[in-house]
Amino acid sequence: METIKTDILVIGAGSGGLSVAAGAVQMGASVVLLEGHKMGGDCLNYGCVPSKALIASAKTAYTMSHAAPYGIASVTPQVDYAAAKDHVNDVIATIEPVDSQDRFEGLGVRVIREYGRFVDANTVQAGEHRITARRIVIATGSSPFVPPIPGLDKTPYLTNETLWELREKPAHLLVIGGGPIGMEMAQAHLRLGSEVTVIEGDTALGKDDPEMAAIVLENLKKEGVVIEEGAKAAKISGTEGDITVEAEDGRVFKGSHLLVAVGRKANTDSLDLDKAGIKTTRAGVKVDDSLKTTNKRVYAIGDAAGGLQFTHVAGYHAGIVIRSALFGLPAKAKTAHIPWATYTQPELAQVGLTEAQAKKKHGPALEVARFHYSHNDRAIAERKTTGLIKVMVVKGKPVGVSIAGHQAGELINLWSLVIANGLKMSHVSNMVSPYPTIGEVNKRAAGAYFTPRLFESDTVKKVVGFVQRWLP
Structure with a gap:
């Protein structure tokens, strides 16, 4: 020893x-x-890195099959699922030396x-x-976390750890759990050619702002992901290639593979x-x-x-x-400035309080600034106009931001900086964004906060009128 x-x-x-x-x-x-x-732990080997690599493969396949709006002939991609997993492994191997x-x-x-x-x-x-x-x-x-669902221990199933060992594309993937992991892998596998059914006992993406989550879920449903909410799994049975999940309310779901993604x-x-x-x-x-x-x-x-x-x-x-x-310095961990993102398409991101949380905490002092992606010129150019940003503001300072849309995970960075440093909406408004960028969404959200103060204010109009009369 x-x-x-x-x-x-x-x-x-x-x-x-x-x-x-x-x-x-x-x-x-x-x-x-x-x-x-x-x-490297879970992130490198089973979580963030491999999942984003597979999402990149899936996004490429989707782009190929949806190119017509850009003047390019859409084609049916020939997906090699094992090769996509090779891409995942290569990404891990590239990052691995750092850890x-x-x-x-x-x-x-x-x-x-x-x-x-x-x-x-x-x-x-x-x-x-x-x-x-x-x-x-x-x-x-x-x-x-593997829940104690009757029959699960006798049925083949995958988790976010064992999924990466799978080399053959699932014909029909059943996903128990409608949280970020479940929804990301659901959309990725659908785009790679699997049928996908998400089985959620409560509400899919239930920890996020409901209005923003609805934007993401609607898009996933349009793509073909079947999302069954309020379907608490009561019994699981089957063998590899033939899995059955029975819900408490009597609904029955059948698939070839089962991914359990109900938390950690x-x-x-x-x-x-x-x-x-x-x-x-x-x-x-x-x-x-x-x-x-x-x-x-x-x-x-x-x-x-x-x-x-x-x-x-x-x-x-x-x-x-x-x-x-x-x-030996005093240091405390805070959570108000901690962002998170779900990397579906469109993405979903949050920092600070949601609208409901902000209303509960701040009451009538809360103001909500909103801006839709459909008014962003870069989003229009790239046909990524499905999306919304909401900024929860109290006395001129953001206390929370919710974003659903293209590059939401990138856009939320700015708001984490703002909240972490106690900056005001005026600081964001003073920022100059290059045109045209998706990043302008942030500045336009700040503009939406100031619009009623500047353009709908009788006081402002009276001041401008007075100045104009007296200016030489």
């Missing part, structure tokens, strides 16, 4: 853990990093390819290594957290605003912390921990 003493011990080499390890070691701390599975063991060892991190478990308040055992650290960071991420659970069960005095919640490790657990020497970040489950949140959490653990 090897005994190791270090400044920082990071458990998990996903996006958050890697960010902490890289930042800490380059700032002079000694760092040990544990990873019992794949470097590799070699790179981090080159930075000076001690990388141990073992799972870790606590043996006391500041000691973790990993294989034949016993590591004592001044500060420990739990960055173990999350895994697909934090990876904490094997850590023996109780031995370190670390409490958990139903969502993950219990943390305070500074991301410290009930053991103040231990932090939890990313999905393990039980909050928003996004790669960029894990990266943001890493910065909080670096400031706190390395410099």
Whole structure:
């Protein structure tokens, strides 16, 4: 048994853990990093990266079959599903070196390819290594949640982890779960030539603004994705190539493959957290605003912390921990400026409060500025006019932004910057966007906020009239 003493011990080499390890070691701390599975974690190997790569293949196929409006003959694409998966693997391989063991060892991190478990308040055992650290960071991420639906354990099914091993295109993909993962993979597989049925127990894309979600869902339905809402799965049966899902209300769905995408659970069960005095919640490790657990020497970040489950949140959490653990500076994690996006077409993005949340919190002080993509010249040129932006404003400051439309995931970046820095709508209005760009949607939304103040105000008109009479 090897005994190791270090400044920082990071458990998990996903996006958050890697960010902490890289930042800490380059700032002079000694760092040990544990990873019992794949470097890069879920995002690189099973989540963000492979899903966006497959979406890119699907988008290409869709463009080929819908080229006529642009003066190009539409063709039926010859989809090679296995080759599309090769594209996915190539994308992963291209990014992989950045997250590799070699790179981090080159930075000076001690990388141990073992799972870790606590043996006391500041000691973790990993294989034949016993590591004592001044500060420990739990960055173990999350895994697909598999619900206890009768028959599921006896029926072949896929998750976002095992989907990438599939080499033969599903004839008819059944998707249980109408959240972001389910809807992204539903549209991608439809465009690659599969029939797709989404089975959602409640409301599809139910965590987003209903008006914005409706824009996305309507488009998916037009493309051919069958979306069955209020269909809580009660029984699953079948064999590979012949799957049946029965809903509580009697609806029956049949398909060739089943993808279970109903959410994720934090990876904490094997850590023996109780031995370190670390409490958990139903969502993950219990943390305070500074991301410290009930053991103040231990932090939890990313999905393990039980909050928003996004790669960029894990990266943001890493910065909080670096400031706190390395410099002893007060640092608290906030959520008001955290954006998220669903990469369907059109995309769906959100930062801050939705309209309903803003109304509940701010009441009559809330104003909502709206701008439709149909008035954006670049969107018209590219025939991407389906979309809407809503900005929730209180006393001149945005408190939330919802976007459904082309490049919504890119457009939301600006609003995260605005909210994070407490900027006003006037700052966005003062921005000059190159013409013609989709980015003008943001500026025009700010313009929509000021329009009634400038062009529909009797006071403004009286002032202008007075100035014009007296100007030489």
